[in-house]
Amino acid sequence: MAFCIGVDIGGTTVKLGIFEEEGRNIEKWEIPTFTENEGVRILPDIAEAIKKKMVQLELKKEDCLGIGVGVPAPVTKEGVVNGTANLGWKYKEVKKELEELTGISSVIGNDANVAALGEMWQGGGKGKQDLVMVTLGTGVGTGFIVGGKLIVGSHGAGGEGGHIRVNYEETESCGCGNRGCLEQYASATGIVRLAKKKLAQETRDTLLTKKEISAKSVFDAVKAKDDVAMEIAEEFGTYLAYGLSNMAALSDPSIFVIGGGVSKAGSVLIDYVEKKYREVAFFANRDVEFALASLGNDAGIIGAAKLALDAVR
Amino acid sequence: MAFCIGVDIGGTTVKLGIFEEEGRNIEKWEIPTFTENEGVRILPDIAEAIKKKMVQLELKKEDCLGIGVGVPAPVTKEGVVNGTANLGWKYKEVKKELEELTGISSVIGNDANVAALGEMWQGGGKGKQDLVMVTLGTGVGTGFIVGGKLIVGSHGAGGEGGHIRVNYEETESCGCGNRGCLEQYASATGIVRLAKKKLAQETRDTLLTKKEISAKSVFDAVKAKDDVAMEIAEEFGTYLAYGLSNMAALSDPSIFVIGGGVSKAGSVLIDYVEKKYREVAFFANRDVEFALASLGNDAGIIGAAKLALDAVR
Numbered sequence: 001m002a003f004c005i006g007v008d009i010g011g012t013t014v015k016l017g018i019f020e021e022e023g024r025n026i027e028k029w030e031i032p033t034f035t036e037n038e039g040v041r042i043l044p045d046i047a048e049a050i051k052k053k054m055v056q057l058e059l060k061k062e063d064c065l066g067i068g069v070g071v072p073a074p075v076t077k078e079g080v081v082n083g084t085a086n087l088g089w090k091y092k093e094v095k096k097e098l099e100e101l102t103g104i105s106s107v108i109g110n111d112a113n114v115a116a117l118g119e120m121w122q123g124g125g126k127g128k129q130d131l132v133m134v135t136l137g138t139g140v141g142t143g144f145i146v147g148g149k150l151i152v153g154s155h156g157a158g159g160e161g162g163h164i165r166v167n168y169e170e171t172e173s174c175g176c177g178n179r180g181c182l183e184q185y186a187s188a189t190g191i192v193r194l195a196k197k198k199l200a201q202e203t204r205d206t207l208l209t210k211k212e213i214s215a216k217s218v219f220d221a222v223k224a225k226d227d228v229a230m231e232i233a234e235e236f237g238t239y240l241a242y243g244l245s246n247m248a249a250l251s252d253p254s255i256f257v258i259g260g261g262v263s264k265a266g267s268v269l270i271d272y273v274e275k276k277y278r279e280v281a282f283f284a285n286r287d288v289e290f291a292l293a294s295l296g297n298d299a300g301i302i303g304a305a306k307l308a309l310d311a312v313r
Numbered sequence: 314m315a316f317c318i319g320v321d322i323g324g325t326t327v328k329l330g331i332f333e334e335e336g337r338n339i340e341k342w343e344i345p346t347f348t349e350n351e352g353v354r355i356l357p358d359i360a361e362a363i364k365k366k367m368v369q370l371e372l373k374k375e376d377c378l379g380i381g382v383g384v385p386a387p388v389t390k391e392g393v394v395n396g397t398a399n400l401g402w403k404y405k406e407v408k409k410e411l412e413e414l415t416g417i418s419s420v421i422g423n424d425a426n427v428a429a430l431g432e433m434w435q436g437g438g439k440g441k442q443d444l445v446m447v448t449l450g451t452g453v454g455t456g457f458i459v460g461g462k463l464i465v466g467s468h469g470a471g472g473e474g475g476h477i478r479v480n481y482e483e484t485e486s487c488g489c490g491n492r493g494c495l496e497q498y499a500s501a502t503g504i505v506r507l508a509k510k511k512l513a514q515e516t517r518d519t520l521l522t523k524k525e526i527s528a529k530s531v532f533d534a535v536k537a538k539d540d541v542a543m544e545i546a547e548e549f550g551t552y553l554a555y556g557l558s559n560m561a562a563l564s565d566p567s568i569f570v571i572g573g574g575v576s577k578a579g580s581v582l583i584d585y586v587e588k589k590y591r592e593v594a595f596f597a598n599r600d601v602e603f604a605l606a607s608l609g610n611d612a613g614i615i616g617a618a619k620l621a622l623d624a625v626r
Binding site: 074077129130142144146147149151152153154155156157158159160161163164165166167168169176177178181242245246247249250251252253254280282283284285287288 | 470474478560
C-alpha cells in the first residue's frame with residue numbers, strides 16, 4: 001500500500017502522521033522536541049520514530065511516497081533553514097539530512113504554509129485552489145496558495161502576512177522590529193494589547209478586568225454583548241480586514257481560512273472581520289468566502305503529507 | 314520555423330509582434346484600437362492584422378505555437394474579461410472569440426502581469442524566477458511572478474499592488490473608491506498630487522512652479538538638488554517603499570523591476586525607494602535587488618509572446 005508521512009516540528013513536540021495516498025490517516029503520534037545543542041537531536045529522533053513506526057505497522061520503505069515536513073521558520077526551495085527562533089537550529093540542510101537519515105525523499109516547508117496546504121486538502125478550504133490561510137496564535141502566520149501551489153518565495157519567506165503594515169502611526173514595536181505590523185493587532189497578544197489600551201482609559205462598566213485579559217475573555221464578553229469588548233473586537237476586525245485586503249490585492253483568493261487559538265472564538269470573530277473586509281477591500285477582490293479552519297492541530301501533519309504527495313505527482 | 318505572436322491591447326493602439334521560439338523578434342507593428350460599440354471591432358481587427366502579416370511573411374498557421382494577449386483589465390484563467398475601463402468591453406470571452414477568429418490557440422492575461430513576464434524573459438529581471446514588476450504610469454500596475462509563474466488569482470485580479478494601502482489617514486479618495494492606495498502617491502498623478510500639496514504651503518525658493526508640475530519636472534528638480542523637490546521625492550519613495558515591503562512580505566521576490574513613465578527619471582528614483590525599502594521591509598525580505606525595466610513599450614508584446622510559449626511548453 002502506497003503511503004506518505006507528514007511531520008510537523010514544533011518547539012515542544014513533533015507531530016507525525018502516516019497517510020494513505022488519498023488522504024486517510026492511518027496513524028498519528030507525537031515525540032518530544034529536544035532543542036538542546038542547537039537542536040542536533042531533532043532530525044535523528046524523527047528518523048528513528050518513523051523507522052520504528054514503519055516496522056510496527058509492517059510498512060515497506062519502497063511503498064513510501066515521501067516525507068513532508070513543516071518547520072517554524074522560512075525554508076528555501078532546497079529545503080534549507082537559515083536559523084529558527086524555537087528549535088535551536090542555525091543553518092541546517094533539513095531535506096538533505098533527513099533523506100540521509102531515512103533513505104526516503106523529503107520535502108520541507110514553512111509550518112504556516114504547510115498548514116494552509118492541509119486546510120486546502122482536507123479542511124476549511126477543501127476544494128479551493130486560491131486560498132489564504134491566516135493563523136491567529138501567539139503571532140500571526142499566513143500561508144498563500146495560488147492555483148493550488150504554495151507561494152514559497154526567493155528566500156523561503158513568502159507568505160509573511162503577519163508583517164504587512166496596517167497602521168503607519170503605531171509607536172510601539174512589533175517583535176520583528178518594525179512598527180504597525182498586523183501581528184501587533186490580530187494575534188492573541190495583539191488583542192490583549194488592544195484591550196489593555198482600551199481599559200486604561202475606560203470608565204464604562206465592562207465584564208473585562210485588567211488582570212485577566214485574554215483573546216478568549218474579550219470574545220466571551222463580546223458574546224455577552226459587552227460594549228467595551230465589542231469595540232475592541234471592532235478594532236481587531238478593522239486591522240485584520242486591512243491586512244486581508246492588502247493580501248487579497250496581491251494573491252486574489254477565493255477563500256480566507258482563519259485558524260489558530262484566537263479563531264476558537266468562532267463565527268463571531270468572522271463576523272467582525274468579514275463585514276469590515278467587504279468595506280475596505282479593492283472592489284475586484286471583495287467576493288471572497290470566509291471560513292474557520294477545521295483541522296486544528298492536525299493541519300500541520302496533513303499539510304506536510306500533501307506537500308510530500310505533490311512532490312511526486 | 315516555429316513562431317509565436319504577442320499582442321498588447323491598449324486604449325489607443327494595439328501593438329503586435331511576431332517572435333521566434335527563442336525570443337528573437339521578427340516583426341512588430343501597430344494598429345489603432347477602435348473602442349466604439351463596446352469595442353466590437355477590436356478582436357476582429359487583431360485577427361485580420363495577424364492573418365495579413367502571416368501571409369506577407371509567408372508564415373504557416375501550423376508553425377504558430379500560439380497567440381498571447383495582454384489586456385488592460387482583470388482576466389480570468391479561462392480568458393474572460395468582465396468589463397474594461399478603456400476598451401469598451403463588458404463581459405467578453407476573449408480567448409474563445411480570438412481562437413474562433415484565428416484558428417490559433419490563445420492565452421489572455423492582464424497587461425501589467427504580462428509586462429512583468431516580458432521583463433523577466435528579456436528585460437530588467439532577466440534570469441529571475443521571483444519578481445515583482447511595478448509600473449509607475451498614470452496609475453500603478455504590478456505584476457507578481459513566483460517560481461517563474463504569474464499570480465493570476467481567483468478573479469483574475471491578482472497582482473493589484475497599486476491598491477495596497479500605504480496611508481490609513483488619507484482623506485482623499487483613490488480612483489478605486491478607497492483611500493490611501495499606493496497609486497495615490499507613486500503614480501505620475503500621485504507625484505503631482507504630493508507636489509501640489511507641498512507647494513501650496515511652501516515658502517522656500519524652488520525650481521518647481523505650481524503651473525507646470527509633473528513627475529518629470531519633480532525629478533528634474535531633484536537632479537538639480539532642489540530641496541523642495543527632494544522632499545517630495547522622499548515622500549514618494551517612502552510610500553512606494555511601504556507598498557513594496559507589503560508586497561515582499563507576501564511574495565518574497567529576489568528583484569523589483571520598476572517601469573512605466575515615471576521610471577524614466579532613472580536611477581535617482583531607485584535611490585529614493587531602495588534606501589527607504591531597506592529600512593522598512595520585513596527582515597527576511599530585505600535582500601532584494603532593484604532594477605529599472607528595460608523593454609519600454611515592448612514589454613507587453615514580449616511578455617504576451619512568452620505567455621503563449623509557456624502555455625505550450
